[in-house]
Amino acid sequence: MKASLRVVATLCALALVLQWIQFVREVFAATSGMPAAGAFVVALVFSGLALSGGVAAVRNVPIVVALAGGLSLVPVGLYLLLFPGPTRWIGLLDAGMLVIGIALARTDHVPQNGAITA
Numbered sequence: 001m002k003a004s005l006r007v008v009a010t011l012c013a014l015a016l017v018l019q020w021i022q023f024v025r026e027v028f029a030a031t032s033g034m035p036a037a038g039a040f041v042v043a044l045v046f047s048g049l050a051l052s053g054g055v056a057a058v059r060n061v062p063i064v065v066a067l068a069g070g071l072s073l074v075p076v077g078l079y080l081l082l083f084p085g086p087t088r089w090i091g092l093l094d095a096g097m098l099v100i101g102i103a104l105a106r107t108d109h110v111p112q113n114g115a116i117t118a
Contacts, residue, residue, distance in 0.1 A: 002107050006057045009065050009100040013054025016072075016093045020047040023087055046072050046090075053097050062108060066101025069094050 020043045027035040053068030077094035080087050 005100050005104050009057035010054045012093050012097050013050045016050035017047050019090045062101050062104030066098055069097030069101050073098055
């Protein structure tokens with residue numbers, strides 16, 4: 001189960017990068033080729049954050065996956081959930097990375113023999 005969660009987290013990260021590229025393309029189309037510089041900065045920062053979460057999933061560092069999902073969800077992801085169209089997927093994928101990171105962190109502490117400890 002842990003390997004499949006890591007694969008899903010990596011795919012979420014790659015999908016997030018693609019969604020940020022689509023976001024920049026939409027901003028270019030909406031502003032007739034003259035977007036604000038902040039659109040590039042936001043896309044670069046949060047694409048890098050998504051990539052770091054994907055690399056952390058590959059390297060099996062669940063806390064970084066959860067942090068990448070949480071940090072990108074709180075300032076921007078929740079706001080982008082209100083947008084129509086494919087931009088909404090950015091917030092959903094951020095939430096997915098957060099949940100997967102927490103699930104990966106929880107599976108690290110499950111005993112191997114299946115015994116429940118208090």
